[in-house]
Amino acid sequence: MRTAVRRASFVLLAALIVTPLAQITMRGVFNVPLAGAEELAKYFLICLTFLAASYVTREGGQIRMEEFQALVPARPRWLLQLAIEASGVAVFGILLVASVVTVTRNLNSVTPILEMPFWLFFAPLVVGSLLLVLETLAMLAHTWRARRPEAKQTVLT
Amino acid sequence: MEGFLVVLGFLVLFMLGFPVVLAIAIPCLVYIFANGLPLDLVAQRTLYALDSFPLVAVPVFLFVGSVMNSAGISRYIYQFADTAVGRLPGGLAQVNIFGSLIFAGMSGSALADIGGLGRIEIDAMRNKGFSAPFAAAVTSSSAIVGPIFPPSIPLIIYGTVTGVSVIQLLLGGILPGILCVIMLMLMTGWLALRRRYPRTEHWPTRAELWRDFKPALPAILAPVILIAGMLMGFFTPTEIASVTVLYALLISSLFYRELTWKGIFDASYETIRSSSGILLIVAVAALFGWILSVEGVPQQLTALMLRISTNPYVLLLIVNILLLVVGMFLDSTTAILVIAPIIAKPLVAAGVDPVHLGMVVVFNLMIGLLTPPMGLALFLVADIAKVTMKEVLKEMMPFYIPLAITLLLITYIPAITTWIPRLALGNP
Numbered sequence: 001m002r003t004a005v006r007r008a009s010f011v012l013l014a015a016l017i018v019t020p021l022a023q024i025t026m027r028g029v030f031n032v033p034l035a036g037a038e039e040l041a042k043y044f045l046i047c048l049t050f051l052a053a054s055y056v057t058r059e060g061g062q063i064r065m066e067e068f069q070a071l072v073p074a075r076p077r078w079l080l081q082l083a084i085e086a087s088g089v090a091v092f093g094i095l096l097v098a099s100v101v102t103v104t105r106n107l108n109s110v111t112p113i114l115e116m117p118f119w120l121f122f123a124p125l126v127v128g129s130l131l132l133v134l135e136t137l138a139m140l141a142h143t144w145r146a147r148r149p150e151a152k153q154t155v156l157t
Numbered sequence: 158m159e160g161f162l163v164v165l166g167f168l169v170l171f172m173l174g175f176p177v178v179l180a181i182a183i184p185c186l187v188y189i190f191a192n193g194l195p196l197d198l199v200a201q202r203t204l205y206a207l208d209s210f211p212l213v214a215v216p217v218f219l220f221v222g223s224v225m226n227s228a229g230i231s232r233y234i235y236q237f238a239d240t241a242v243g244r245l246p247g248g249l250a251q252v253n254i255f256g257s258l259i260f261a262g263m264s265g266s267a268l269a270d271i272g273g274l275g276r277i278e279i280d281a282m283r284n285k286g287f288s289a290p291f292a293a294a295v296t297s298s299s300a301i302v303g304p305i306f307p308p309s310i311p312l313i314i315y316g317t318v319t320g321v322s323v324i325q326l327l328l329g330g331i332l333p334g335i336l337c338v339i340m341l342m343l344m345t346g347w348l349a350l351r352r353r354y355p356r357t358e359h360w361p362t363r364a365e366l367w368r369d370f371k372p373a374l375p376a377i378l379a380p381v382i383l384i385a386g387m388l389m390g391f392f393t394p395t396e397i398a399s400v401t402v403l404y405a406l407l408i409s410s411l412f413y414r415e416l417t418w419k420g421i422f423d424a425s426y427e428t429i430r431s432s433s434g435i436l437l438i439v440a441v442a443a444l445f446g447w448i449l450s451v452e453g454v455p456q457q458l459t460a461l462m463l464r465i466s467t468n469p470y471v472l473l474l475i476v477n478i479l480l481l482v483v484g485m486f487l488d489s490t491t492a493i494l495v496i497a498p499i500i501a502k503p504l505v506a507a508g509v510d511p512v513h514l515g516m517v518v519v520f521n522l523m524i525g526l527l528t529p530p531m532g533l534a535l536f537l538v539a540d541i542a543k544v545t546m547k548e549v550l551k552e553m554m555p556f557y558i559p560l561a562i563t564l565l566l567i568t569y570i571p572a573i574t575t576w577i578p579r580l581a582l583g584n585p
Contacts, residue, residue: 009429010422017217020399024392038210046207048216049440052433059430062176063438063488065530069174084175091182098200105197125204 005055005131012048016041036113043114043121050128054135057088069149077149085140092132099125160452163188163445168486172530177438177488185444199444206443206494207436210395211317214265215490216432217398218310221405222269223427225260227420228409230376231274234259235281237373240361242342247349248356249285250295251342253278257299258338259373261306262380263401265313267526268431270300271537279542285355293542294552297534298560299341301523304489306334307380308401311519313394314493319501321511323394324387325578329512332573333520336566340559348555375408388581435490442491449495456499469507473568476500476514477521484525488533492522512578513571520567524560527553 023037056062069077099122109118143150166184171177189199225231238256245251253275260274275296282292304311307327316323349356361369370377382404383397392400409416450456466472479500483492497518505511526534529546539549567573 006426006429009433010425013216013220013425013429016213017220017399017402020213020217020396021403024396024400028391041213042208042210045213045216045436046204048429049207049433049436052429053437056430056433056437062178063434063533063536064174064176064180065171065536068172080173084173084179087175087183088179091179091186094186094196095182095199095203098196098198099204102197102200122200122204125200 009052050124054131088136096129160454214398222264223424228416233372240369243357247345254299267300290548297538298556328578480521489522
């Protein structure tokens with residue numbers, strides 16, 4: 001699953017770069033602007049952000065400041081880390097429910113130019129938040145089993 | 158009042174070490190549940206925040222920075238900078254700053270500069286006897302030139318949010334970027350003379366300069382080609398990002414010949430990690446911004462400041478103070494999305510040029526990358542240099558002076574920003 005997410009993210013990044021280039025080429029060389037190219041590029045951006053979010057979380061790419069935690073003794077720090085991961089599961093769970101609710105209430109809507117069905121437009125948020133819940137749950141289980149705090153939870157500090 | 162509680166909640170959670178995404182989302186969700194607002198709001202605000210064409214440039218420009226590092230372009234830039242300015246007092250520290258200016262011509266991101274060129278520069282400076290915290294401070298302070306000198310991700314976002322011409326904004330960044338580099342080099346020279354830092358033993362000969370200039374030329378030419386393409390109407394500012402990738406890949410494969418498939422994959426995964434992390438914050442920050450707007454928090458703060466004066470110079474001073482504080486707590490993209498639309502109207506109405514205001518806003522927020530608690534550039538550079546935030550901050554202190562002077566010059570001499578756009582667009 002994780003490998004699939006990584007590969008899908010790579011394809012999405014490539015699509016994100018190629019779509020505006022295709023638009024420039026079609027407009028500049030053939031004088032035929034690609035209708036919906038902008039909407040497609042934006043959609044790839046949405047897909048990339050939400051699908052890759054679980055990969056980012058697992059790789060420690062979530063931005064945070066750990067200076068305060070470093071001052072806290074091991075036991076309370078472990079509890080704090082558990083609380084952070086549990087709240088992550090809750091927040092991404094709410095996001096998942098919210099996105100499913102939104103899709104079910106707008107099943108007949110479509111996007112303006114490409115006329116993409118609303119469920120497809122919102123699918124990255126549904127799938128992304130589900131993956132985030134699973135990845136954060138795995139992290140929570142790992143921290144629980146370790147019985148001690150992680151030295152670092154992000155690669156950015 | 159509830160709006161201020163949401164801000165307070167964010168600050169407390171952030172200080173406790175919650176990821177920014179959760180620190181923003183938790184108080185927002187509490188607000189939504191407490192006020193009985195529909196759940197659709199959460200999903201719609203979060204998703205539609207990314208339904209923006211200018212934001213497409215964010216991962217693409219990050220990719221350019223990563224490709225430049227993978228393809229060895231950063232190394233050639235560093236080599237040329239070393240030959241050109243290595244003899245100045247401060248030696249490699251000056252090389253670090255000058256190299257950032259050249260790197261800025263292709264990458265619109267400070268973090269890409271730190272992650273690539275910065276890594277090379279910090280290692281080289283340590284090997285020459287510079288302290289790691291000083292190397293980290295020089296690297297992070299000079300990296301903010303990246304988002305000032307064109308191309309620039311924050312300026313593109315600012316233009317989109319406020320409706321100001323992105324082309325004018327990008328052209329407006331040329332002189333402020335150069336001015337910032339000069340100020341940082343002056344401070345570095347002064348520190349180097351006091352601390353007796355090493356430098357290259359002789360000035361380069363014309364042959365040496367030409368030898369190292371040639372490999373760096375494709376990178377140096379990038380901003381010229383991109384700006385010319387924009388002015389001639391070949392592509393829009395957001396499309397520049399994709400064109401820059403194409404250019405970087407072309408010169409990497411045809412000229413430098415160091416880019417491998419592994420390098421492309423590594424650059425891609427690094428880009429995915431950085432951009433998804435940043436854009437997820439942008440998505441959640443939209444909910445945060447919406448709550449603040451509904452509660453009238455920015456409006457109240459702005460109104461409070463505007464009550465003090467209607468003089469544009471006084472207002473700009475107030476904006477500087479406001480943005481410096483905001484930049485300490487919010488990342489630049491979020492801050493632009495939340496603050497810019499609110500402060501732009503009253504200031505432009507008071508007679509401030511919109512392009513000039515855009516530069517003041519973005520420069521302020523770039524300084525925010527270097528100020529705790531939310532100094533992303535500090536986080537990254539501390540990690541690369543393997544030093545603590547405290548050590549970097551101590552060495553950063555002198556560098557806040559040239560940055561503040563540059564900010565004041567940009568703020569009170571609008572021509573520094575507006576001269577080139579007016580000249581280029583036929584309105585000198």
